Amino acid sequence: MNPEVIDHLPGTVPTGAGSPDIDQHFIRLQNINKVFGERHSKAMKLLQQGAENEQIAAETGCHVALRNINLDIPSNGIYCIMGLSGSGKSTLLRHINRLIDPDTGTVHIQDVDVTALSIPELQKFRQKRIAMVFQHFGLLPHFTVQQNAEFALRVRGVPKRERAEQARYWLNEMELSGYETHYYDELSGGMRQRVGLARALAAGTDILLMDEPFSALDPLIRRKLQTLLLDLQDRLNKTIVFITHDVEEARILGGTVALLNQGRLIQHGSLAQMASNPADEYVASFLTSSTDVS
Numbered sequence: 001m002n003p004e005v006i007d008h009l010p011g012t013v014p015t016g017a018g019s020p021d022i023d024q025h026f027i028r029l030q031n032i033n034k035v036f037g038e039r040h041s042k043a044m045k046l047l048q049q050g051a052e053n054e055q056i057a058a059e060t061g062c063h064v065a066l067r068n069i070n071l072d073i074p075s076n077g078i079y080c081i082m083g084l085s086g087s088g089k090s091t092l093l094r095h096i097n098r099l100i101d102p103d104t105g106t107v108h109i110q111d112v113d114v115t116a117l118s119i120p121e122l123q124k125f126r127q128k129r130i131a132m133v134f135q136h137f138g139l140l141p142h143f144t145v146q147q148n149a150e151f152a153l154r155v156r157g158v159p160k161r162e163r164a165e166q167a168r169y170w171l172n173e174m175e176l177s178g179y180e181t182h183y184y185d186e187l188s189g190g191m192r193q194r195v196g197l198a199r200a201l202a203a204g205t206d207i208l209l210m211d212e213p214f215s216a217l218d219p220l221i222r223r224k225l226q227t228l229l230l231d232l233q234d235r236l237n238k239t240i241v242f243i244t245h246d247v248e249e250a251r252i253l254g255g256t257v258a259l260l261n262q263g264r265l266i267q268h269g270s271l272a273q274m275a276s277n278p279a280d281e282y283v284a285s286f287l288t289s290s291t292d293v294s
């Protein structure tokens with residue numbers, strides 16, 4: 001049996017009991033800049049000279065998605081990335097697994113410089129360490145629920161019986177037993193996202209990147225999935241980076257956040273600290289426009 005699978009068989013899933021020490025610098029982004037657009041080198045030059053985003057856009061047509069991001073994300077917890085639409089949340093998240101390459105800067109996960117990995121090394125690293133859950137589920141419509149849940153293990157070359165066992169375990173955890181042979185079209189939004197979660201968890205990685213996973217769902221289902229995620233996290237102790245627009249959702253998920261505005265990291269820490277000592281007007285109005293976080 002594949003030793004990677006043994007590590008993550010249902011009976012050996014790590015539990016929250018005796019939690020490991022938290023590594024405060026588990027994921028470390030340093031000096032990340034990211035510009036999108038065709039006149040890229042001109043835009044980068046202006047950025048490095050300190051030009052504002054608007055000036056760069058006016059002179060080059062390029063969009064500055066991330067500006068000098070320095071952020072440490074601790075291990076074994078849920079860390080929320082927040083900000084208005086277009087503030088750079090997804091771009092930041094996708095730097096962690098290098099779905100997007102930075103223009104400058106580095107991403108480390110523990111002692112691995114993710115930005116320095118070759119493509120084959122990166123593929124292996126992702127398969128072993130990082131799973132992703134998407135806002136619009138990212139399921140393959142021509143695959144059954146079971147096949148979708150097995151997908152990451154199949155890509156990794158895990159033998160059929162073992163991956164089927166893993167997927168069934170996580171589908172059961174997601175209350176989807178009995179739906180294994182169903183297809184995407186036959187599922188509600190909440191069920192689709194539970195398949196997305198089962199797929200990510202079956203992969204057995206220690207890092208989960210979640211890009212607004214619950215925002216397409218109606219409020220009751222959303223609340224149910226938040227509770228499900230918290231219950232799982234109590235047992236699994238993963239490092240979860242979770243994008244949300246919603247301050248209330250961030251508070252439910254533990255209240256540790258990084259807040260972006262126009263590609264800049266404006267403030268990070270606990271929501272309560274940010275509410276009592278906001279870095280600027282934007283933070284204050286972002287927090288109060290959503291909910292009471294004190």
Ligand SMILES: Nc1ncnc2c1ncn2[C@@H]1O[C@H](COP(=O)(O)OP(=O)(O)OP(=O)(O)O)[C@@H](O)[C@H]1O
Pocket residue numbers: 036037063064065083084085086087088089090091092
């Ligand atoms: N591939 C791309 N090409 C050009 N511009 C891009 C690309 N990806 C992102 N952008 C731009 O970069 C900025 C940041 O985008 P990003 O998707 O990271 O924001 P976001 O905060 O996740 O927004 P949303 O909440 O709407 O998903 C946006 O203005 C977006 O239009």
